[in-house]
Amino acid sequence: MIRAEGLTKRFGDVTAVDALDLDIAPGEIFGYLGPxxxxxxxxxxxxxxxxxxxxxxxxxxxxxxxADPRAAKKILGLVPDQPYVYPHLTGHEFLRFVGDLYExxxxxxxxxxxxxxxxxxxxxxxxxxVETFSHGMRQKLVLAxxxxxxxxxxxxxxxxxxxxxxxxxxxxxxxxTLARRGVTLFMCTHxxxxxxRLCHRVGIVExxxxxxxxxxxxxxxxxxxxxxxxxVFLSLTGGDRDKDLLRALD
Amino acid sequence: MEAxxxxxxxxxxxxxxxxxxxxxxxxxHGVELAGPLLLVKILSMALLTAFxxxxxxxxxxxFTTLFFARDLALLVHTPLPHRTLFAFKSLETAVFSSWMxxxxxxxxxxxxxxxxxxxAGFYLLLAVLGMPxxxxxxxxxxxxxxxxxxVFPARRVRDIMLAVAMGICTGLFLWVRWLAxxxxxxxxxxxxxxxxxxLLEAPSSPWLPSTWYAQAVAAFLNGSARxxxxxxxxxxxxxxxxxxxxxxxxxxxxxxxWVAAQECDRRKKRRPxxxxxxxxxxxxxxxxxxxxxxxxxxxxxxxxxxxxxxMLASVAAVYLLxxxxxxxxxxxxxxxxxxxxxxxxxxxxxxxxxxxxxxxVSLEGRSWWALRSAPLSLWEILWSKFLGxxxxxxxxxxxxxxxxxxxxxxxxxxxxxxxxxxxxxxxxLAGMGVxxxxxxxxxxxxxxxxxxTSAGGVLFMVTGLLYVALTLALExxxxxxxxxxxxxxxxxxxxxxxxxxxxxxxxLNLLAFFLPLVWGHRHLSRADV
Numbered sequence: 001m002i003r004a005e006g007l008t009k010r011f012g013d014v015t016a017v018d019a020l021d022l023d024i025a026p027g028e029i030f031g032y033l034g035p036x037x038x039x040x041x042x043x044x045x046x047x048x049x050x051x052x053x054x055x056x057x058x059x060x061x062x063x064x065x066x067a068d069p070r071a072a073k074k075i076l077g078l079v080p081d082q083p084y085v086y087p088h089l090t091g092h093e094f095l096r097f098v099g100d101l102y103e104x105x106x107x108x109x110x111x112x113x114x115x116x117x118x119x120x121x122x123x124x125x126x127x128x129x130v131e132t133f134s135h136g137m138r139q140k141l142v143l144a145x146x147x148x149x150x151x152x153x154x155x156x157x158x159x160x161x162x163x164x165x166x167x168x169x170x171x172x173x174x175x176x177t178l179a180r181r182g183v184t185l186f187m188c189t190h191x192x193x194x195x196x197r198l199c200h201r202v203g204i205v206e207x208x209x210x211x212x213x214x215x216x217x218x219x220x221x222x223x224x225x226x227x228x229x230x231x232v233f234l235s236l237t238g239g240d241r242d243k244d245l246l247r248a249l250d
Numbered sequence: 251m252e253a254x255x256x257x258x259x260x261x262x263x264x265x266x267x268x269x270x271x272x273x274x275x276x277x278x279h280g281v282e283l284a285g286p287l288l289l290v291k292i293l294s295m296a297l298l299t300a301f302x303x304x305x306x307x308x309x310x311x312x313f314t315t316l317f318f319a320r321d322l323a324l325l326v327h328t329p330l331p332h333r334t335l336f337a338f339k340s341l342e343t344a345v346f347s348s349w350m351x352x353x354x355x356x357x358x359x360x361x362x363x364x365x366x367x368x369x370a371g372f373y374l375l376l377a378v379l380g381m382p383x384x385x386x387x388x389x390x391x392x393x394x395x396x397x398x399x400x401v402f403p404a405r406r407v408r409d410i411m412l413a414v415a416m417g418i419c420t421g422l423f424l425w426v427r428w429l430a431x432x433x434x435x436x437x438x439x440x441x442x443x444x445x446x447x448x449l450l451e452a453p454s455s456p457w458l459p460s461t462w463y464a465q466a467v468a469a470f471l472n473g474s475a476r477x478x479x480x481x482x483x484x485x486x487x488x489x490x491x492x493x494x495x496x497x498x499x500x501x502x503x504x505x506x507x508w509v510a511a512q513e514c515d516r517r518k519k520r521r522p523x524x525x526x527x528x529x530x531x532x533x534x535x536x537x538x539x540x541x542x543x544x545x546x547x548x549x550x551x552x553x554x555x556x557x558x559x560x561m562l563a564s565v566a567a568v569y570l571l572x573x574x575x576x577x578x579x580x581x582x583x584x585x586x587x588x589x590x591x592x593x594x595x596x597x598x599x600x601x602x603x604x605x606x607x608x609x610x611v612s613l614e615g616r617s618w619w620a621l622r623s624a625p626l627s628l629w630e631i632l633w634s635k636f637l638g639x640x641x642x643x644x645x646x647x648x649x650x651x652x653x654x655x656x657x658x659x660x661x662x663x664x665x666x667x668x669x670x671x672x673x674x675x676x677x678x679l680a681g682m683g684v685x686x687x688x689x690x691x692x693x694x695x696x697x698x699x700x701x702x703t704s705a706g707g708v709l710f711m712v713t714g715l716l717y718v719a720l721t722l723a724l725e726x727x728x729x730x731x732x733x734x735x736x737x738x739x740x741x742x743x744x745x746x747x748x749x750x751x752x753x754x755x756x757x758l759n760l761l762a763f764f765l766p767l768v769w770g771h772r773h774l775s776r777a778d779v
Contacts, residue, residue, distance in 0.1 A: 011778075050622050051778055073625040084616035088551040089544065100540030101624040129551070145620075 001026045001153055001184040002047065007056035009042055016042040018208040020056070029175065029185040031199030033192070033233060039208040040188040041081050044157050047186065048078050060153050074102070077151030079159050083138035087131035091122060091141050094130060095148055102149035109148070116144040120167065135162040143171060154178065156187040160194060172198060196229040204233065263712040264357050266719070271361035279365050289366070290468040296358060297460035300351045301387045307347035307699060308391025310554060314697035315343045316392070316504070317399060317511035326508060336500035344388035350703045352384065366471050375470055379463055379482055382489030386459045389492040396499060399507035459485060534637070537626055541634040545610070554698045558605050566650060569594065573654045588660040589729050592668045595651045596675050596718035599643055600711060607639035607683030608710050609701040612692045628775055632767060635684045644676035663732055667725065675721060678763045679714055685766025686710035688774050717762045727751050
């Protein structure tokens, strides 16, 4: 459902994404992990057509994102790393705006928008301007917007940031339900527990290159340490070296 | 390459402005007896206008820089005293709100110096006194927003902008009318030459910094050093006093105002889907309608945006009233003014496009991702911005040119020509506005004024005015044939010349419309958003 072939993005001398190859199946939740500045957000921008690659191609549901962006974007949904939403629109209006951009049927919107607001527990604030919303509420609003147009592929860049525990649980359940219905999810996250619990496969990116990819069991086999995904991740990215530095602080 | 081309265009424009100002001021200087006094009066009017423009700009800008800027959350919590923070932010506001006006005055002031035969000392005086002058205007605007923020809660203060803007616009209107520029054009309306001279000699208003500035310059030109020092000192002293008073006021109430600004009025509910949304006709299609409705809703809910409508309305009113009051008793003068009227309307349309169309792409701000990730092409986004901008500009242009033509009593040919020209100019300027806005997007800025006064905004204005000037130059050929035919009583129209003019005009409009749009599209499609 998501296919990347030799995807590369260079900003001057800096290579943010380096010859990325991906193939993610329908109904799969793919976790994309890496340290800060590894190129995760740039990858999401390339995969969703927000950024033009220096080399390589991306296919979403068989549609080339650069050659046929409209067909590709019609079936994808994006939750960006920062939930920036027009501050002078109300929550209700933002959802209507998104629904119209994706040409969602008016009658369906009328029925679905209050349901989504209710589900994310922001119905009582739906007619207030977004500028009064907290970070978590905006995040919920963006998630509601994505669910409104029923995408087949979902890109999630740190989707849990700012959510309270109850909402985070709700969102995790939603993701699993969507995957069971055949929706493909590509998720960047720093919360390794979430990746461990939700993702069918995980890719680890460092300095723009995917250094490891596979199921948790496969990654465990590749690393020197077994145990949790956190141990595996730190072992693979060299994060355990920080233990020596921490000792020096004592 | 593009940057060099734009820089060359900018320099060309300033040379052109300077040349125009030079010709105009030389003609005024040549007027017997009253010439030098008229020059001072013109300088005084230019400075008065600049003063009010800076004041207005500072009022709007300071709300953002002093109370809503993102960096304040960090700065307020550093050990930096609030008084120091306020002083620095005030100076920053003064620079933001005055640099464009200063830039616009430069070609005029340089021409002024050349006409009056001045050397380096004159320009030094202008520069030295220009700083306290710009600061005084900015301090007025900053003081106004500080006071409003102190007296009214955060949410209401932005609504109160309506009254503030209206007050400033009315003030500007009255001052300009009070100076009655039309009177200066016609010495024969005065009962005696002495009365005319007396009117010119009288300072505009002894309490206005623009008068002190103009009087200091006039005294310098006359060689009366004592008077020049007096007015110069008044300007510097007033600026220092304004700084001291402002900082003292900031020390007392800035922090409280900033805290109030962080609070949002949660109880202010809106009906689901504002009236703005429903106001967009259905034939635009669902997606265009969504973007247009959203833009309309955001426009009328953001005081930074709609408050500029008032400024625009007052400028239009001043312009139309001036046309109405113009003493036009000869056929030639009437023809000349009705021809220049097309250019003036073009100038107003370019200014409106700068304020409302050029920022359209940038105003998507950090929510740009929502449009770019949706299934619509970049061209569709740009067209929707164009459609949203072109209608109000065209309506304004037709109203302006229609009413002014009515006042002038022009003949049917000029009426038809000016109506058609204004419609074409509205379309081209709206296209240029969207194109330049896409070529120089500023998604990260917090205030629409920062978008308009950016380098891209200045370039758009320069290019827009060049386009208007070229249109006017081409139409001069047609107007000339029309009027000379009327004077000699037989047709002097030449088919090939008309065809050539129309062909060049079509080419000019096609290039001016499409080139910026294509460049803007290319830039946005490559930009990291």
